[in-house]
Amino acid sequence: MLKKIGAKWYVLSEKKGKSLGSYNTKKDAKKRLSQVEFFKRLKQTKGIKEGRKGRQR
Numbered sequence: 350m351l352k353k354i355g356a357k358w359y360v361l362s363e364k365k366g367k368s369l370g371s372y373n374t375k376k377d378a379k380k381r382l383s384q385v386e387f388f389k390r391l392k393q394t395k396g397i398k399e400g401r402k403g404r405q406r
Contacts, residue, residue, distance in 0.1 A: 350363050351375065351379065353375075357371045357372065358372045358375050358377070358378035359371050360381050360382050369385055
């Protein structure tokens with residue numbers, strides 16, 4: 350989630366509102382948000398693939 354506070358743009362987590370970075374421009378904040386979303390989806394996809402393989406420890 351993006352939020353403007355004062356002169357800065359903040360990337361915040363949707364669940365807890367934790368700050369994931371502050372940026373001077375909305376463009377930079379959107380770029381970071383897309384990076385966060387990419388890695389979040391990558392992690393979810395990786396978990397699904399590992400579950401199908403029946404990973405053993």
